Amino acid sequence: MLMDGFDPNDPTLLATAANSFEAALIVGVLDVRGIESQEVGGNTSNFQTGVPGEVQIMVRHADLASAQAALSQCRPSENEWDELDVGRATD
Numbered sequence: 574m575l576m577d578g579f580d581p582n583d584p585t586l587l588a589t590a591a592n593s594f595e596a597a598l599i600v601g602v603l604d605v606r607g608i609e610s611q612e613v614g615g616n617t618s619n620f621q622t623g624v625p626g627e628v629q630i631m632v633r634h635a636d637l638a639s640a641q642a643a644l645s646q647c648r649p650s651e652n653e654w655d656e657l658d659v660g661r662a663t664d
Contacts, residue, residue: 581635584611588630588644596628599644606643608636 579585590596593615603610615628632640 579634583634584631585634585637586629587632587640590628593628596630599630602643602647603640608632608640
């Protein structure tokens with residue numbers, strides 16, 4: 574059945590990560606919340622596909638809104654970064 578002209582199972586772009594590490598963090602956040610996702614464009618068996626350094630995170634179209642909400646809850650606001658206590662520097 575089509576939703577808004579889209580098949581609910583069609584892969585849909587959720588986000589573009591700067592690198593494979595950032596993509597893995599996003600996929601992990603989604604996985605904990607039960608949202609299936611896939612990295613596209615990262616390293617595949619030591620061979621990179623797509624634009625170097627860019628990794629797309631794809632989710633099912635039906636999961637797009639909940640995936641967006643999950644990411645927005647995990648990203649700190651600018652004010653939260655200002656209040657973050659990283660401790661004292663050690664020699």
